[in-house]
Amino acid sequence: MNTLKVAWDNCFARNDPGGSGVYAACLLEQFSVRSDLSTTIFNGLSVALASKNSACRACRTLGNMLWMHAGLPGILWKRGFDLLHAPAFLAPMASPCPVVITIHDITYRLYPEHFAGWWVHYMNVVMPKASKSAAGIICGSEHSKRDIMKAYGVCGKKVHVIPYGVNHERFQPGTPLDQEWARSLGIRDGYLLHVGLFLHRKNIPFLLRVIAHLRQKGKSNIQLVLAGLEFEKVGGAAEIHQTIRDLALQNNVLIIGYVPDRHMPGLYSQAKLLLMPSLYEGFGFPVLESMASGTPVVASNTSSLPEIAGDAAILTSPTDEDALAEAIEIILAKPKIATELRAKGLARAQQFNWERTAAETINVYRSIV
Secondary structure, eight states, X not given: OOOEEEEEEOTTGGGOSSHHHHHHHHHHXXXXXXXXXXXXXXXXXXXXXXXXXXXXXXXXXXXXXXXXXXXXXXXXXXXXOSEEEEOSSOOOXXXXXXXXXXXXXXXXXXXXXXXXXXXXXXXXXXXXXXXXXXXXXXXXXXXXXXXXXXXXXXXXXXXXXXXXXXXXXXXXXXXXXXXXXXXXXXXXXTOEEEESOSBXXXXXXXXXXXXXXXXXXXXXXXXXXXXXXXXXTSTBHHHHHHHHHHTTOTTTEEEEESOOGGGHHHHHHTSSEEEEOOSOOXXXXXXXHHHHTTOOEEEESSTTHHHHHTTSXXXXXXXXXHXXXXXXXXXXXXXXXXXXXXXXXXXXXXXXXXXXXXXXXXXXXXHHO
C-alpha cells in the first residue's frame, strides 16, 4: 500500500485547550506510529501566545488566518502533498490538493454571542464555501453531521462520522488524586465535578441553582468543582461568578481553572460523579473520559450527548432543575445504582479508542486520494 503524504494544518488546533486541541493531539500521536502515512505538521506562525487576553488571542488568530490563506497553499503546491487535513474548522480558501476538514460542531451559528463579532462574520462567510469545496468533512457524531448538512447544505456522502477516542492508559478507574495538590486548592472528599470552558452553552448557572437546591434540602457540605478556563469578553464567565454570589455558594462551589494534564485522570476518577448539563455539545469529551475513569455521569439529553453516553449515564433535560437534582441524589444515596453506572460507563468507553479514530480517518483519506 502506498504511503500517503499528508499535510496537517495545526495552527489553530494546537492553541485550543478544548475539544479540537485534544482531537488533533491524539490523532497526531496515532499517525506518528503508522507506516502507511507520512504526516507533515504545520504550526503556522511561531507565536506562543498562551494568554487569556482577548487582544493577544485575536492577533494570533488573525496572523494564522493570513498564513493559512496566503502562505500555506504555496507550500502545499511546492511539496506535492496528496491531501491537507484541517482539524479545527478552518482551511485555506484555495488549495492545490484535496482538503479534509474536521468540523466539530456549529456552535458559532447557534451561539454567536459567545464569540467576537468579527469572528462570527468571518465564519458565516467562509465556512459555507469551505464546506462545499472540501473533498471530505469529518465530525464526531451523527448529531453534528445533521447540523453540518443543514447549516451548509452539503450532501451526506461528503460528511463522515468518526467517533473520537479516549486514552485508556491515562483514564482508568482508581487513579489516585494528588492529595497535596487537591488540598492546596480546597478540593474536599466526595466532590461533584464539571469539566469545561466557562461558556453559556455549558449551562453552568443552571447547575449552580441545582447545587443551591440540594443545599437547601440538607446537603450543606456538598461541593461542586468547576474545572475549566474562563476568558474575558467571552459569554458565560461573568454570569457564573454572579450566580455564585447571588446564591451564596462560595462554600459549595470551587473554581479551580485550568487543570494540568497530569492531574486530570485522578480528578475524574475520585469524583463522586460528573455533571454535564450542556445545552449543546458536538461530542462531549468529559463524558467519555469520566466513563473510562469509572465515574458515574449525569448529562443532558440534548445534542450529541445521548449518542456518546448511550445507556451508561443518567440523562436529564438541561432546563429541568428538579430532574437533575433527583439524579444527583439517587447516585449519592444509592451505591448500587452508582456501581451499575460505573460498570456501564466502563463498558461503553471501551467502544471509543483513538486507534479506531485514526484508522477510519485514514480510510477517508484513501477514499479521497
